Amino acid sequence: MTSLPNPSPKKLGLVIDLDTCVGCHACAVACKEWNDGGDFGPLPDVDPYGAEPNGVWFNRVHSYAVEQDTARGKREMTVHCPRSCLHCETPACVTVCPTGASYKRADDGIVLVDEDKCIGCQLCAWACPYGAREFSFERGTMQKCTLCVDRIYNETLDPADRKPACVAACPTRARHFGDLGDPDSDISKLVAERDGYALMPEFGYKPVNRYLPPRPRRDGSDVGATSNTPRDTALDRDKLPGVLRWLDRALSR
């Protein structure tokens, strides 16, 4: 059934810390390794050792340079942004599916593809603005992040290992897993504390995953940085009285 289930109180998802992510791609590699052999695998590649290797990965790590105007002049900050399925609360990838292969689990909100029902029309990949779904030409079906549903409930694993492979592999602990529907869970508290945000909320699909923005610089040099925070726009330096303008300039130095 591709009609969405009633919203569940439990919303399993990831929180990704853009402050500590170093862009090492360990999450992407660990994900590929687990899911190639896990319950939802294999994840075959095309031309894996040739000149143009190509294949399905559930996790892609983008690296950006963010140019900021600070009080100390222009500065570039590197931000690594891992991109994977956000397990949206109202995902269009599920409702557009003509076969019922794409579905959202009613009890924990994980979005999955039933490989036995998927006809490979790829409409769900078109419907997802986050690029969470990649089609396997080898298998003829759509593939996506499973939130390692074959690990997180796997009682043959040590309880410490019952988390997604990407979370377990991250060397800087930039990835956190938990229930974002429970305001008292550790990751919900983390999101509240660090002002975690959702990617492109304007589409209205209500992503569950949250991203934690880079922390402000310890030396305070972000003050005056280009930003959407009201602090900046509220202060019109030209309207300050002479003494304060001098003070502002001195402090901004």
Place this chain on the structure above:
Amino acid sequence: MRPTFSIIFFTVASGTGYGIWFLLGLGLAVYWPTCAAPGPKGPEGVSLRLCTYPLLIDYMLAAGFVLVTTGLLSSLGHLGKPRRAWRALSQWRSSWLSREGVAALLTYLPAIGVVLPTITGWWQTRTLSPTDAFTPWFSFEALRPIGVALALGALVTVYCTAHIYSSLKPIRAWHNRYVTPAYLLFALYGGLLWLWALSTLPSGFIAVATRTFETHATHAALAITAAACALLKFFYWRDIDRTPPISAGRATGLDALGTVRTFEQPHTEENYLTHEMGFVLARAHSRRLRAIALLSAFLAPALIAGAAALLPFASNILAWPALAFGMLGLLVERWLFFAEAKHAVIGYYQH
């Protein structure tokens, strides 16, 4: 979005086929019952009429059937698992693709409803008199509801096809108010092109007499619809040119911190997303291709229809180049519809 031939052919061919069936359904519901010459009463007491241009019904049924069916089969070629295609009929509650499949299959029913009396001679005057045996007669009361069902089925199917695209918010060139009217109007336009060509075949209205009301009406309808299509496309292009692409800063939410540019891509080779959704060829040549689409799809057939209106005796020859230009132009237009559309995910890959 990468223009895949199977889908371009599907939307153009099936759209046109449904356009022909829409016109046929409309004809069976409105035109044939009123234009047919009154006749005697049949043995069952149903009043029968001599059918005008009976073969045109067969031509339109057959052309529609070939176009709709090859289009639908072509769309299966896009699937990773075509043998499971039947599963696509199950999720009509939420999915426009599923609704389209259901509507497409249901529309075959009234089409068969028209075929059956034609091939079984059900509407022919078998028992009126021996000399009338091969004259097609028309029991319009019976065919009116079938015509209405055929026209409605065609309309609903094309509406569903259009909504598959216009409901996809991440592709802003598709999630656009002009997309659904354009699909419907282009289907009607393709149907009119075929109607003109088919009516030049033996026992079609142009083949019988070129100075008929039907001939003039076809020329006029074609020219007017072509102008409406071209206007719609013009406004559509103006609209999509005004929507800026999604930047990396907006896609990641990092624009709150400053100006974002890509420092390193996540992979060195192409992947499914960049291959399928990062198509750039069309944008380099879009002006020229848009001009070709407008000229070939709409302007050329409209001018040819104008020429045919002035030179009615040439209408039976002019119909065919108009059809060729029109269909080729519609294929270019549909290619551009895909090639010019940009997917939101490409924002993450933006430099």
